Amino acid sequence: MCGIIGYVGKKEAYEILIKGLERLEYRGYDSAGVALLSNNVISVYKKKGKVAELKNFIQKTPKGNIGIAHTRWATHGSPSDKNAHPQLSNSGNIAIVHNGIIENYLAIKEVLIKKGYKFKSDTDTEVLVNLIEDIRINGSKKLNLDEAVRLALQKVTGAYAILVLLKDEPDTVVIAKMGSPVVLGIGKEEFFIASDATPIIEYTNKVIYLEDEEMAIIKTNRESNKITIKTINNKIKNPNIHTIKTKIEELEKGGFKHFMLKEIFEQPHAIKDSILGRIKNGKVRMEEIGEYKNNLLNAKRIIILACGTSFHAGLESKYFFEEYSHIPVLVEYASEFRYRKPVIYKDDVVVAISQSGETADTLAAVKLAKEQGATIFSLCNVVGSSISRIAHVPIYTFAGPEIGVASTKAFTTQIAVLLLLCLFIASEKRLLSNKKIQNILTEFENIPQKIEQILLEDKSVKEIALKLYEMQNFIYLGRGYGFPLALEGALKLKEISYIHAEGYTAGEMKHGLLALVDKNMPVLFIANKGSSYEKVVSNIMEVKARNGIVISLITKGDARIKKIVDYVIEIPETSDVMLPFVASIPLQLLAYHIALLRGCEIDKPRNLAKSVTVE
Numbered sequence: 001m002c003g004i005i006g007y008v009g010k011k012e013a014y015e016i017l018i019k020g021l022e023r024l025e026y027r028g029y030d031s032a033g034v035a036l037l038s039n040n041v042i043s044v045y046k047k048k049g050k051v052a053e054l055k056n057f058i059q060k061t062p063k064g065n066i067g068i069a070h071t072r073w074a075t076h077g078s079p080s081d082k083n084a085h086p087q088l089s090n091s092g093n094i095a096i097v098h099n100g101i102i103e104n105y106l107a108i109k110e111v112l113i114k115k116g117y118k119f120k121s122d123t124d125t126e127v128l129v130n131l132i133e134d135i136r137i138n139g140s141k142k143l144n145l146d147e148a149v150r151l152a153l154q155k156v157t158g159a160y161a162i163l164v165l166l167k168d169e170p171d172t173v174v175i176a177k178m179g180s181p182v183v184l185g186i187g188k189e190e191f192f193i194a195s196d197a198t199p200i201i202e203y204t205n206k207v208i209y210l211e212d213e214e215m216a217i218i219k220t221n222r223e224s225n226k227i228t229i230k231t232i233n234n235k236i237k238n239p240n241i242h243t244i245k246t247k248i249e250e251l252e253k254g255g256f257k258h259f260m261l262k263e264i265f266e267q268p269h270a271i272k273d274s275i276l277g278r279i280k281n282g283k284v285r286m287e288e289i290g291e292y293k294n295n296l297l298n299a300k301r302i303i304i305l306a307c308g309t310s311f312h313a314g315l316e317s318k319y320f321f322e323e324y325s326h327i328p329v330l331v332e333y334a335s336e337f338r339y340r341k342p343v344i345y346k347d348d349v350v351v352a353i354s355q356s357g358e359t360a361d362t363l364a365a366v367k368l369a370k371e372q373g374a375t376i377f378s379l380c381n382v383v384g385s386s387i388s389r390i391a392h393v394p395i396y397t398f399a400g401p402e403i404g405v406a407s408t409k410a411f412t413t414q415i416a417v418l419l420l421l422c423l424f425i426a427s428e429k430r431l432l433s434n435k436k437i438q439n440i441l442t443e444f445e446n447i448p449q450k451i452e453q454i455l456l457e458d459k460s461v462k463e464i465a466l467k468l469y470e471m472q473n474f475i476y477l478g479r480g481y482g483f484p485l486a487l488e489g490a491l492k493l494k495e496i497s498y499i500h501a502e503g504y505t506a507g508e509m510k511h512g513l514l515a516l517v518d519k520n521m522p523v524l525f526i527a528n529k530g531s532s533y534e535k536v537v538s539n540i541m542e543v544k545a546r547n548g549i550v551i552s553l554i555t556k557g558d559a560r561i562k563k564i565v566d567y568v569i570e571i572p573e574t575s576d577v578m579l580p581f582v583a584s585i586p587l588q589l590l591a592y593h594i595a596l597l598r599g600c601e602i603d604k605p606r607n608l609a610k611s612v613t614v615e
């Protein structure tokens with residue numbers, strides 16, 4: 001949700017900032033801007049629209065070795081030139097870019113207006129930059145930028161990751177964080193600052209993750225480079241420098257038309273990488289659990305906290321946990337959980353699932369559960385992300401960077417690792433025999449190959465998309481392991497093709513949903529030959545009797561369903577538990593092809609952003 005980037009060094013900053021914005025654009029893309037500081041002048045360029053529009057708008061490459069930039073996902077104020085960042089203070093002396101929301105901005109704005117400040121935008125960010133200015137100039141002597149920022153932050157509530165420049169301090173960038181993420185890249189005589197590491201890794205793999213309520217002051221001039229990290233309460237901190245392993249090729253499309261398509265096709269590999277080293281000699285190893293093993297094995301309950309696709313992965317894992325580890329599982333939308341008064345016991349284990357590891361609602365829900373004594377496991381795809389850092393047991397998927405806003409490989413790798421976690425519990429508690437576990441693992445290890453087979457059948461999914469892409473509504477139905485898949489399939493379709501789609505359990509259909517079915521309603525059934533097969537066939541008949549258009553995901557060779565439905569997508573035969581791994585692939589492909597035919601912006605769907613760092 002908004003991408004911010006900064007550069008401090010000896011090189012020309014503009015190209016680095018623009019390239020960085022392009023890499024961060026998946027976080028928000030309704031306006032973009034840069035500010036460069038050179039010869040005690042701050043030049044700001046900003047424009048509504050994507051980074052490409054900003055580039056077209058800036059005719060002549062601006063100069064400067066220090067700069068900050070922003071790509072926006074609007075919260076306060078509609079997408080427009082005036083609301084784009086950087087925002088300037090009234091005097092034009094201070095420039096800021098901001099990711100987050102200043103919750104008490106209206107109260108601060110009123111005070112500033114009384115003091116004579118004028119506001120040109122509708123943003124909370126412009127209030128913050130003027131607060132910094134006001135604090136800097138209103139004492140007996142002018143404060144340094146970092147001190148003014150520090151004191152201003154003590155007056156605000158909400159979330160922020162900010163980069164601030166001051167005209168009179170031409171060698172300095174001040175950075176601060178609360179809630180929203182910031183990574184500092186340490187190069188040779190240069191520094192990079194960004195919302196995440198994606199724009200940094202082509203320059204350096206040495207990074208510092210700023211923690212909440214921390215600020216960094218970076219100064220560079222001919223003689224020296226200096227980075228100081230302290231809290232907003234003025235306590236100096238020693239930075240921990242981490243080495244990141246992501247390779248630059250992972251951030252490119254690699255010949256695919258879209259990141260989403262590339263990421264769908266990466267799934268066999270992503271699953272293999274995520275289970276690598278976790279299965280040995282027919283046993284599951286989860287070494288990261290370490291000293292928290294007993295907390296997990298003795299848990300009376302598992303609470304899964306997540307949003308969006310990660311929530312669906314959590315829901316899928318509820319079936320795994322109940323089937324194999326006999327532990328009751330609650331799967332909760334993090335955004336609801338944190339605002340209730342949830343009952344949390346000390347022997348609860350919370351599993352927070354988040355691809356980005358930065359989702360604000362999930363992070364806040366985890367903090368709440370941790371404060372109340374639960375043991376926190378996290379499952380994230382981004383090493384060092386905020387949720388992983390707060391967890392007692394950070395567990396990772398190794399899917400590689402997911403750039404497309406629609407989650408694909410994150411889902412399949414999340415359920416892969418969650419399945420292993422269940423089997424680990426089952427094995428440690430001797431709930432399943434070694435033989436049974438070995439059989440499950442043998443089938444599981446063949447999943448990447450089965451996904452490859454499905455990917456080869458992409459053409460048949462495309463043909464169905466061609467027939468149905470002009471429809472206005474869709475229903476997705478499944479039972480058991482197929483139910484979370486129905487939710488996920490519908491989410492994929494609506495977010496990238498803007499078609500209204502509902503995911504439902506097939507059993508609930510007759511309690512209301514069926515009223516929607518007529519000859520214009522495509523209904524997609526997950527109808528593999530599993531334990532719910534007969535029941536699902538009956539549901540298909542019910543829809544056909546009302547003239548609905550039925551698309552069925554069927555087990556390869558299922559002639560019975562083929563005869564009664566309009567379209568089929570065949571998937572290889574699997575046990576119930578492996579269904580989500582194979583059935584999710586055609587659902588992703590169908591959404592992709594429909595969106596493509598409708599001419600939608602697949603990787604950056606309207607109104608959405610990859611990493612939702614506001615509540």
Ligand code: M6R
Pocket residue numbers: 307308309310311353354355356357358359362405406407408491492495610611612
């Ligand atoms: O990074 P997270 O897994 O925490 O993100 C959660 C959701 O925002 C995310 O899954 C979203 O629903 C995706 N766009 C779905 O494709």
